[in-house]
Amino acid sequence: MSNFKRTLITSALPYANGPVHIGHLAGVYVPADIFARYLRLKGEEVLFIGGSDEHGVPITLKAKKEGTTPQAIVDKYHGMIKDSFEKFGISFDVYSRTSSKIHHETASEIFKTLYDKGEFVEQTSGQFYDEEAGQFLADRYVTGTCPKCGFEKAYGDQCESCGTSLNATDLINPKSVLSGNVPVMKETKHWYLPLDKYEPWLKEWILEDHKEWKPNVYGQCKSWIDGGLNPRAVTRDLDWGVPVPIEGAEGKVLYVWFDAPIGYISATKELTPDWKKYWKDPETRLLHFIGKDNIVFHCIIFPSILKAEGSYNLPDNVPANEFLNLEGDKISTSRNWAVWLHEYLEEFPGKEDVLKYTLTANAPETKDNDFTWKDFQARNNSELVAILGNFVNRVLVLTNKYYEGVVPVAGKLELRDEEALATLIQLKSEIEKALDTFHFREALRLTMEMARLGNKYLADMEPWIVVKTNPERVKTVMYICLQITANLTIAFEPFLPFTMNKLRSFLNLGKLQWSELGRRDLLKAGHRVNTPELLFEKIEDDAIQRQVDKLLATKKSNELEQATVAPAKPHIEYDDFAKMDIRTGTIVAAEKVAKTMKLLKLTINTGIDQRTVVSGIAEHYEPEQIVGQRVSILVNLAPKNLKGIDSQGMILMAESKEGKLVFVEPSEAINDGAEIK
RNA sequence: GGCGAGGUAGCUCAGUUGGUUAGAGCGCAUGAUUCAUAAUCAUGAGGUCGCGGGAUCAUGCCCCGCCCUCGCUACCA
Numbered sequence: 001m002s003n004f005k006r007t008l009i010t011s012a013l014p015y016a017n018g019p020v021h022i023g024h025l026a027g028v029y030v031p032a033d034i035f036a037r038y039l040r041l042k043g044e045e046v047l048f049i050g051g052s053d054e055h056g057v058p059i060t061l062k063a064k065k066e067g068t069t070p071q072a073i074v075d076k077y078h079g080m081i082k083d084s085f086e087k088f089g090i091s092f093d094v095y096s097r098t099s100s101k102i103h104h105e106t107a108s109e110i111f112k113t114l115y116d117k118g119e120f121v122e123q124t125s126g127q128f129y130d131e132e133a134g135q136f137l138a139d140r141y142v143t144g145t146c147p148k149c150g151f152e153k154a155y156g157d158q159c160e161s162c163g164t165s166l167n168a169t170d171l172i173n174p175k176s177v178l179s180g181n182v183p184v185m186k187e188t189k190h191w192y193l194p195l196d197k198y199e200p201w202l203k204e205w206i207l208e209d210h211k212e213w214k215p216n217v218y219g220q221c222k223s224w225i226d227g228g229l230n231p232r233a234v235t236r237d238l239d240w241g242v243p244v245p246i247e248g249a250e251g252k253v254l255y256v257w258f259d260a261p262i263g264y265i266s267a268t269k270e271l272t273p274d275w276k277k278y279w280k281d282p283e284t285r286l287l288h289f290i291g292k293d294n295i296v297f298h299c300i301i302f303p304s305i306l307k308a309e310g311s312y313n314l315p316d317n318v319p320a321n322e323f324l325n326l327e328g329d330k331i332s333t334s335r336n337w338a339v340w341l342h343e344y345l346e347e348f349p350g351k352e353d354v355l356k357y358t359l360t361a362n363a364p365e366t367k368d369n370d371f372t373w374k375d376f377q378a379r380n381n382s383e384l385v386a387i388l389g390n391f392v393n394r395v396l397v398l399t400n401k402y403y404e405g406v407v408p409v410a411g412k413l414e415l416r417d418e419e420a421l422a423t424l425i426q427l428k429s430e431i432e433k434a435l436d437t438f439h440f441r442e443a444l445r446l447t448m449e450m451a452r453l454g455n456k457y458l459a460d461m462e463p464w465i466v467v468k469t470n471p472e473r474v475k476t477v478m479y480i481c482l483q484i485t486a487n488l489t490i491a492f493e494p495f496l497p498f499t500m501n502k503l504r505s506f507l508n509l510g511k512l513q514w515s516e517l518g519r520r521d522l523l524k525a526g527h528r529v530n531t532p533e534l535l536f537e538k539i540e541d542d543a544i545q546r547q548v549d550k551l552l553a554t555k556k557s558n559e560l561e562q563a564t565v566a567p568a569k570p571h572i573e574y575d576d577f578a579k580m581d582i583r584t585g586t587i588v589a590a591e592k593v594a595k596t597m598k599l600l601k602l603t604i605n606t607g608i609d610q611r612t613v614v615s616g617i618a619e620h621y622e623p624e625q626i627v628g629q630r631v632s633i634l635v636n637l638a639p640k641n642l643k644g645i646d647s648q649g650m651i652l653m654a655e656s657k658e659g660k661l662v663f664v665e666p667s668e669a670i671n672d673g674a675e676i677k
Numbered sequence: 678g679g680c681g682a683g684g685u686a687g688c689u690c691a692g693u694u695g696g697u698u699a700g701a702g703c704g705c706a707u708g709a710u711u712c713a714u715a716a717u718c719a720u721g722a723g724g725u726c727g728c729g730g731g732a733u734c735a736u737g738c739c740c741c742g743c744c745c746u747c748g749c750u751a752c753c754a
Contacts, residue, residue, distance in 0.1 A: 216682050216748095223681040223749070292682090292748070322682080322747080361702090366690085367683050368747055375689080378703065386716050394713045401712075441690075445702070459718040464711075538714060595678040596752050616753030640754055650754045 004285035004316070006045035008278045009036050010264040012290040013053035013098065016077040017062050020084060021338035022371055023331040024291070026359040027321040031440050032289035033090045034360065037494040038435050040091075041514040047278055050085070051096035051267045052078040055241040056256035070240045074099055084342040088352050089497055096267035098242075098259060103266035107259040108245040110309055111234070115246060119308040120191040121231055128183035130176040136237030136251070137176055137183055144174040188237055190252070191244075195229035198304045202229075205314070206299060213299075214438070216366070217320050220295045232301065234258040261302040265312075279312050288318045295320050319438040322364040326371050327551055336554050339371070339547075347547075353496040354380050354536070360444045360495060373544045380539045388451040389535035392488070394458060395481045396506060396532035402467065407482055408475035409525040417480050420457045424450060424487055425518040431491065447491045454484040479525070482507075486522035490514060499535055506532045565657075581636040582652070582676040583607060584666050590623035593643050601645055602626075606635055607673015614640075614647035620661045630665040632676055 011032040014020055020029075029050075036048035054074035063070040078097050085095060096103065114120060128137040176183045206213070206221045213221075234255050235244050241253030268275040278284050288298045298318050306312040325331065331338045344355060358379045362369055399405055413421075427449055434443035461477040485503075490512050493500045504511065507529050509522070516522065523529070588610065589603035598616040600623060613633065632652040639648045653661040666674070 219681045220749075221681095227680065227750075296749085362689065369689080372688095375703090378688095381714095382703065382716095385714060390713055390716050394717080398712050445690090448702085455717055456719095458712080459710075462710085462712090467712095534714060536714085538716095593678090593752085597678060598753050599678095614752095614754080618753090634754085637754060642754080643752070647754065 003283070005281075005283040006047075006278070007039055007285045007287060008047050008049065008268070008313075009039075009287050009289065010049045011092075012288075012294050013051050013260055013263050014081055015056070015058070016052040016054045016074040016081065016097070017059050018077060018333045020081050020341045021331060021333070022326070022341070022344075022355070022359060023324045023338065025088075025341065025355070026324040026363050026369075026371070027291035028289050029085070029090050030356055030359050031319070031321065031363065031438070033356075034440055034443075034494045035287075035289070035435070035438070036091055037497060038514070041490070041493055043513055043515070047093045047268065047271070048091060049094060049096075049264050049267045049271075050090070050092040051094070051098065051263050052081055053256070053260045053263065054078065054097055054099040055253070055259060057238065057240075060238070060240045071099065080342060084345060087345050088341060088355075091497075094267050094271040096263065096270050098263045098266070100266065100270065102270050103259070103263055104242050106266040106269060107242045107254055107262045110262055110265075110305070111242075111254060111258070112245050114193075114305070114308050115191070117308070117310075119193070120234065121194050122189060123192055123231075123233075124187050124189045126185045127188050127237065128174060128176070129186035129188075130181060130183050132176075132181050136186070136188055142174050142176065142183060144172055189248075190233045190235045192231035193234050193258075193301070193304065193308070194231045195301065195304055196231060198307065199225065199229050201307065202300060202304070205303070210317075213317060214319060214366075216292060216322060217295055217299065217318055220292070221299045224296055224300055229300070232257075257297055257301065258305070261297060261305075282313060284313055286313045286315045288315050288320075290318060290320045292320050292322050317438075322366070323368045324359075324362075324364050324371050325368060327373070327548075328370060335558050337551075337558075348543075350498075351380075353499045354384060354539075357384060357444070357496060360440050363441050365439070365441055373547045377539050377541075377544045380536065383448060384536040385538055387448060387455065388488070388492075391451045391454040391458070392485055392503060392506070392535050393532055395454070395478070395485050396529060398463060399478055399482060399529055400531055402463075402471075402474065402478065405529050405531065407523045407525050407527040407529065408479055410476045410479035411472055413476065413480075416457075416460065417476060420453060420480060420484070421518075421520050423453055424484065427453070428491070428518045435494070444495055447495060450484065450488055450491055454481060454488075457481065457484070480520075482523050482529070483520050486512075487517055487519070490517040502533075503535060506530050506535075578677075579636075580634060582632055582634050583672070584670055584674040584676065585631050585633045585672050587626050587629045587631060590621075590626050592618055592623060593645065596643055599643060600626075602651065604631065604633055604649070604651075605672045606633060606649070607671060608635065611635075611648045612646060613649045613651055614642040614645050615651045615653075617651070617653065617661055626663075629663055632664045632666075 009032055012024075012028050014024055032048065036046055039046040052074065054070075059070050059073050063073045066073070074097070078099075082095050085092065098107075128142050130137055174183055175181070202221075202225055206218070207225065211218065232255075235249070235252050235258075236255050237251060238253050239251065241256065242259050243249070244252040244254060265275070265279060268278055272278075279286075288302075290298050295318070298315065298320075303314050306314055323331070326337060326339060329337055345352070348354065354376075358371070358376045361379055361383075362371065362375060399407070402408075427446055431443050431446045434440070434446060458477075458481060463474045463477045466477070467474045486507060486509060489500045489504050489507065489509060492503075493511075507523065508527065512522065583606050585604045585606045587602050588605050591601050593599035593601050593614065596618070598618045600615050600618045600621070602613045602615055604611055604613050634650045634652065635648075637648075637650050639646050641647070652664045654664055655661055
């Protein structure tokens with residue numbers, strides 16, 4: 001750990017199809033920023049890298065939907081993201097983007113190197129192709145009828161109605177999103193990274209050599225590695241991205257997951273000609289700050305790429321966080337369930353640090369956590385205002401009152417003074433230990449202890465009483481208080497940079513180094529401090545209520561949207577309907593299908609016979625409670641083998657908008673086998 | 678179903694290689710205090726450490742089984 005000379009910190013590249021929200025901040029940018037600021041404060045050589053991830057299919061789709069170009073989309077969001085990071089005070093040394101020229105060059109080069117070294121496997125497969133548009137169709141570029149729920153506008157990768165994940169080839173009546181035409185199946189060649197080849201090495205490198213990684217990270221890597229790794233396509237047929245730099249690969253680009261992490265390298269190149277020092281010198285420590293959704297890319301795939309390339313450093317640690325929820329629900333960009341950074345900055349001007357504080361104090365370090373506005377308010381009012389702001393204010397008010405703002409000369413220190421100063425040094429080493437091991441929540445808590453220490457010292461010393469009898473003693477007390485306050489400007493600097501700027505201006509003090517934390521002479525006797533303003537202000541209920549109302553409104557509009565019923569399918573002829581033989585029936589036996597989550601094996605009396613049907617309803621019904629249940633059954637559906645069982649027919653279920661399945665049964669008792677027509 | 682991560686005070690979390698009465702902050706109650714944004718300081722109440730077995734002189738921590746939450750994965754005629 002100590003044999004590194006410098007540190008390169010990367011933070012996950014936000015995807016440029018939407019703005020940044022508190023989930024991104026809590027998971028990645030706030031901890032990365034704290035760490036970067038901490039190392040800088042220690043005088044270490046450090047680079048903090050960020051940038052927008054601008055390739056991939058979702059961006060092309062969004063462009064299509066909005067009738068504009070992918071470039072216009074990424075320009076818009078890149079600008080927005082970059083701007084809000086800057087205002088929020090995420091201290092990137094460079095914030096780049098993957099649509100830049102330098103990135104295209106870098107990504108191409110790395111691809112080319114691996115290609116030339118024979119690290120890829122070539123494979124040809126069939127994929128949908130739009131003849132009119134003259135291009136292959138990514139899964140999301142194909143729509144059609146979902147084979148499961150019959151939803152007409154299912155995408156090739158996922159049905160948005162029932163949530164099933166699909167392959168484009170599963171769709172009934174597939175259609176190209178581009179032209180609306182029926183796509184044809186065509187052969188296409190792609191390059192794959194044979195991850196299976198790296199399995200033994202990954203086992204050694206992660207499972208043996210990096211046992212110190214966070215449990216959630218280590219565990220997930222282990223899960224992936226033990227599950228067996230498969231070759232992964234590094235290219236795809238698309239016209240938005242980094243073109244595949246070899247002959248015969250026209251119309252193909254690098255898969256976004258391949259080019260995105262290379263963005264860290266290009267950003268470094270953009271920043272400094274000396275970039276190799278940061279990426280190739282083994283004395284540089286590489287750290288990836290990411291969210292848990294990115295663990296496999298940063299721990300397995302990207303290191304495999306770098307390893308295959310051969311000349312790059314591998315990450316020393318990947319301190320991934322879990323997810324932050326918002327008021328009990330998952331944050332979702334598409335459902336607008338989020339606190340957007342750019343909106344926060346407008347609605348809470350000057351309170352950047354308050355959000356940083358809350359997100360750090362409540363960071364999802366070991367498990368998913370919940371952000372609530374009520375907690376936000378409490379953290380501000382009872383910690384930032386009451387503990388930190390209040391202490392600073394008390395000290396400066398007293399200093400102004402007793403000494404017209406001039407730091408007094410201390411007399412001989414008493415035991416209690418020495419103790420207070422010693423605690424400061426003790427806390428310093430504890431904070432260091434927490435930060436060095438990425439325990440930011442703990443580090444912040446310990447830092448707050450310093451302010452608590454100050455409050456307690458003041459309360460114990462009671463200078464406002466002693467001043468009447470022993471004004472000399474009060475000079476010492478206030479001197480100590482002022483030193484504690486000055487120390488706060490160092491300790492809090494990584495967490496609350498704007499606020500510490502303000503505090504330094506109150507104290508008339510320049511920026512100090514971490515090594516000076518713990519000193520008892522940061523403010524010399526005779527030094528003049530200013531009259532303070534408030535460091536933090538209380539957040540009143542109405543401000544919080546406005547935010548809660550805003551979320552409630554979002555919830556309401558989401559519900560309305562959900563309540564809309566799927567539109568009717570196109571007309572069919574009576575004959576089409578008549579082909580289906582639907583009967584009444586009764587469930588006579590039911591059992592769970594072993595090793596599945598959703599499947600029940602049902603024995604149905606159809607009137608015609610007793611037969612077995614496998615049905616995906618196990619999440620909705622216990623086997624014992626549905627014996628005797630009347631059902632509607634499609635009896636002439638072609639049999640299908642599911643998990644080793646022949647399923648002969650299909651039970652008709654009605655699905656509610658919440659996704660609940662209920663049986664469709666006759667309204668009166670009727671014999672099994674009655675035709676439904 | 679498989680794999681991974683979690684399940685500790687009302688809330689958010691610590692609990693190091695198993696070892697004395699299980700900790701912190703917020704919230705709550707009581708008291709002290711007034712320099713301070715009714716802020717601060719002290720004291721206290723509050724926990725069958727998810728459930729059930731087991732190994733041990735001893736377990737929140739080890740072993741086995743089960744339940745719940747989150748993620749990945751298989752499956753949904």
